[in-house]
Amino acid sequence: MVLNSSVAYVDGMLSVDKHPVSSISAEMGTPLYIYSLPRALANYERLKEQFSSIQPDIHYSAKANGNLAILKALIKAGAGIDVVSGGEFHRALKAGARGEDIVFAGVGKTPEDMRYALENHVGWFNVENIDELGIINQLTASLGLPPTKIAMRLNPDVKASTHQHIATGHGTAKFGLSAAIIRDVFQNQANYPHLHFAGIHIHIGSQLQDTQATLQALQTAVELISPYEDIRTVNIGGGIPVAYRPDEQLPDVESFAKLISPVLKSFRVIMEPGRSIIADAGFLVTRVLYIKEQAGQRVVIVDASMTELIRPALYQAYHHILPVKQTPSGMLPTQVVGPVCESTDVLSQQVDLPVDLKPGDLLAVLTAGAYGMVMASNYNARPRPAEVVISEDSQDWHVVRRRETWEDLIQQEI
Numbered sequence: 001m002v003l004n005s006s007v008a009y010v011d012g013m014l015s016v017d018k019h020p021v022s023s024i025s026a027e028m029g030t031p032l033y034i035y036s037l038p039r040a041l042a043n044y045e046r047l048k049e050q051f052s053s054i055q056p057d058i059h060y061s062a063k064a065n066g067n068l069a070i071l072k073a074l075i076k077a078g079a080g081i082d083v084v085s086g087g088e089f090h091r092a093l094k095a096g097a098r099g100e101d102i103v104f105a106g107v108g109k110t111p112e113d114m115r116y117a118l119e120n121h122v123g124w125f126n127v128e129n130i131d132e133l134g135i136i137n138q139l140t141a142s143l144g145l146p147p148t149k150i151a152m153r154l155n156p157d158v159k160a161s162t163h164q165h166i167a168t169g170h171g172t173a174k175f176g177l178s179a180a181i182i183r184d185v186f187q188n189q190a191n192y193p194h195l196h197f198a199g200i201h202i203h204i205g206s207q208l209q210d211t212q213a214t215l216q217a218l219q220t221a222v223e224l225i226s227p228y229e230d231i232r233t234v235n236i237g238g239g240i241p242v243a244y245r246p247d248e249q250l251p252d253v254e255s256f257a258k259l260i261s262p263v264l265k266s267f268r269v270i271m272e273p274g275r276s277i278i279a280d281a282g283f284l285v286t287r288v289l290y291i292k293e294q295a296g297q298r299v300v301i302v303d304a305s306m307t308e309l310i311r312p313a314l315y316q317a318y319h320h321i322l323p324v325k326q327t328p329s330g331m332l333p334t335q336v337v338g339p340v341c342e343s344t345d346v347l348s349q350q351v352d353l354p355v356d357l358k359p360g361d362l363l364a365v366l367t368a369g370a371y372g373m374v375m376a377s378n379y380n381a382r383p384r385p386a387e388v389v390i391s392e393d394s395q396d397w398h399v400v401r402r403r404e405t406w407e408d409l410i411q412q413e414i
Contacts, residue, residue: 003366004280006039006390012326014364017394021285021324024388024397025362030287031304031385033373035065035400037073037392039281040369044077047240047273050257056269059103061238062088064274064370065282069389069400071095074277080123082238082272086113093120103235103270105153105201107175111135118143124270126201126235128153128176133185133192140194151199151235151270152182154224156217175203179224186228200225203237203272214239215259222263235270236260242279244318244367275370282369284309284385285324286347288361289339298334300353302363305338306345307382309368310375313344321351324362329355336363340380373401378409 002008006017014021016036025032047058059080062071066088071081072095081092084106092102099121104114107128114125114132118139125136127150140148155176182200189197202221218236225231241250253276286304293299311317321336331352338345347365376384383404390397 004039005042006036006281007283007366009326014322014324014326016283017390019390019397021364022362025285025287025324028386028388028399029403030285030362031308032285033282033308033368033385033387034285034397035067035070035278035282035369035387035389037070037281037389038394040070040278041073041077041392043277043281044074044079047253047271047276050253051261051269051271053257053261054264054267054269056236056271059101059270059272060277061272061274062092063374065278065372065374066091067373067387067389067400068095070278071097073392075101082274086110086116089113089117089120089122099123103151103272105272111139115139115143118145118148122148124149124151124199124235126151126153130177130181130185133195137192137194145194147194147196149198150195151201151233152177152185152197153201153203154179154182154217154221156202156220176201179220182224186225186231197228198231199233199235199268199270200231201235201237203235203239214256215263218260218263222267232266233268233270234264235272236264238271238273238275240273240276242275242367242370244320246320279370280367282367282372284365284368284372286363286365288357288359288363290359291357297350298332300334300336300357300363302336302338302347304347304365304385305340305380305382306342306347307338307340307377307379308385309347309365309372310377311368311371312347313342314375319347319368320366321348321353322364322366323354323357324364327354327356331355332357340382378404381406381409383409 016034017038059082060074061082063084075096080101081097082103083089100123102122103124104117104122105126136148153176200221202217243250284304286302288302290301306313332355333350334353336348386403387401388397389400
């Protein structure tokens with residue numbers, strides 16, 4: 001059974017790039033995040049290929065997964081980085097990115113973060129608040145820098161077909177600015193002599209399922225900048241969907257590319273994908289602790305929880321779960337829960353797992369490479385898990401973040 005180009009069952013054992021998950025877990029313990037660099041890089045190259053007619057500058061969105069090893073691999077492959085905080089900017093620099101190849105987005109940038117970015121030659125700011133412009137203008141002048149490149153983030157008032165908690169382009173969202181406000185800024189660029197208004201930014205949400213809504217938002221953005229000959233860059237954000245269920249039918253990359261590429265042919269294009277590069281390149285391995293029957297349902301308690309993967313609790317997100325070892329037994333509907341003292345600590349409300357599942361068996365929570373470890377917490381004084389990657393040539397694996405200890409959790413306290 002092949003799940004994608006890197007994750008498959010080999011002789012009845014789940015493997016990643018032909019490395020048995022059980023062997024890695026035996027050495028590293030659980031819970032454990034495993035990432036395939038070959039799969040992440042293949043996803044990156046696929047995006048480049050599908051959008052080749054407009055040759056976009058691809059800036060990987062670090063908020064999806066900011067592990068240094070992943071950032072380094074993508075930077076080496078030619079990707080820029082999209083960041084939303086000073087901490088992410090610092091992380092991108094540590095991974096080898098040039099400041100010029102970093103786009104700094106975010107609805108609440110602090111003056112300190114913006115100064116740090118300017119001092120390190122940030123490529124672009126995606127601006128979402130009018131007051132930001134004054135701060136960046138003043139900082140640029142005080143640092144004696146050439147005009148800073150600005151892309152205004154448009155809120156097109158378009159409702160994306162996605163979960164309400166990851167929709168960002170509707171009129172009541174906190175993100176972006178209205179067309180009227182941006183138009184006024186463009187008409188009064190002289191008020192900001194140390195800024196270079198060079199682009200428009202648009203991102204209406206993640207897991208986009210309606211290509212027409214994307215096209216509608218993009219057309220609004222292009223119409224807004226059409227009177228300005230010096231504004232020739234369109235940052236289309238990310239949002240390309242990833243299938244979390246085995247039978248899920250979603251628009252593929254090719255569909256998005258075919259629809260929007262004709263609108264963008266006369267512009268320089270920046271993309272900021274995250275999930276579509278790293279989500280299916282990673283998964284969370286967990287060990288069964290206990291099994292019980294409750295209210296007519298089998299409940300499996302595992303050693304992973306909402307502290308490792310909060311998406312099911314936060315977004316009611318679905319993650320498919322598979323046994324690491326295939327068995328000939330039948331399957332049984334199962335609720336998979338973690339040990340955290342919260343009712344929402346449920347990794348799956350119902351998934352089919354082997355009848356003969358027992359304590360000690362390993363499970364893999366799939367498509368967890370994005371918004372998994374990067375959103376992990378220490379709630380219930382739980383140390384965050386280790387992370388390992390399969391090398392770019394698939395030949396070996398190595399630890400890229402050690403498991404935290406109890407002592408780590410109190411080290412910063414006074």
